[in-house]
Amino acid sequence: MDFYLAGRQNYVCDKVTLGGPFTDITLPPDFKILTKELISQMRYFVTYLPVIDPRSFPLRKLFTQIEEPAHFDHPILRSVDELEIEDGYDGMLPFIDENITSKTVVFSSCDVPHDDVLKLIRNWEKNGKELGTTYKFDDYKAGSQMSTMCQLKKKLSEFKNKRYNGTTESPFLIIPIDNTTSCINVYSTGQTEEFETILKVEHAKQKRQKKQRSEDAPVTCKKAKR
Incomplete structure (x- = not known):
């Protein structure tokens, strides 16, 4: 590991992907990554916050799992420009629409019921939505x-x-x-x-x-x- 880090403790990159074996690696105590996009594979993103430089926030993009409504309460998630959800829970779409300010929300690997999408459209049709808002569904x-x-x-x-x-x-x-x-x-x-x-x-x-x-x-x- 020391060979790849080349003795450095701080890294700057436009996008970082963390997941799986990364959690088993022993890193220097002051190791930090300065980035604008965090890709948290197969986990809720807070697992990797100890290695993310605080100057990275607010993030431009966050990719994460969401397992329960309480996960949306984190201020980092609420301030991100683009939120991509790798996997979610049933009924999350109305909650996201009402509580999350990200203008771009991507549901990746999420089988969102088409009735929920229909209700979302009807709500926007009646109550409006900020210009530029984009929701993407696999x-x-x-x-x-x-x-x-x-x-x-x-x-x-x-x-x-x-x-x-x-x-x-x-x-x-x-x-x-x-x-x-x-x-x-x-x-x-x-x-x-x-x-x-x-x-x-x-x-x-x-x-x-x-x-x-x-x-x-x-x-x-x-x-x-x-």
């Missing part, structure tokens, strides 16, 4: 009628994008958010065995263009009747 039923993509298309058919062209840049659903100029665009990364369903809160482009045309139109007044 879909392990891809290619079947029970996939998240197929179920959302079925249950939100009134919002189907008539110009959807099957690419990753084209949303298959466009859902206006009440009393705003934003919308929930729902994307898919493909039609293969494993793909993501992605929710993004973005500007409603069509509405903005119509509004602009209206503002550019000349103002005319009807002649008053005598």
Whole structure:
């Protein structure tokens, strides 16, 4: 181990991945890593905090397991820009939506029920969500009628994008958010065995263009009747 550390106790790296055998390694007492992305494999991330330089926080990205609601109470998790959950617990999606401020949340290796995703969309549609918010869901039923993509298309058919062209840049659903100029665009990364369903809160482009045309139109007044 001393050979690889080359006598140094402090390291700077853009991203660090820790997991498995790392916990069995004996490190110098003052060993620290300064990083902006922490990938905690197969464990809740607090296991590795003793080797993370405090100057790393707030993190740009955190990848971790979440086993219970109490895990969300940690201030490091609540301050991260992008949160990726390797494995979670049933019913965590509504809790995350209400309590976690990360604008990007990725559910990796999490089979989130499509009914929970539908409820999330309905909540955003009614109550709004910050522009730029992005939630990504792995879909392990891809290619079947029970996939998240197929179920959302079925249950939100009134919002189907008539110009959807099957690419990753084209949303298959466009859902206006009440009393705003934003919308929930729902994307898919493909039609293969494993793909993501992605929710993004973005500007409603069509509405903005119509509004602009209206503002550019000349103002005319009807002649008053005598």
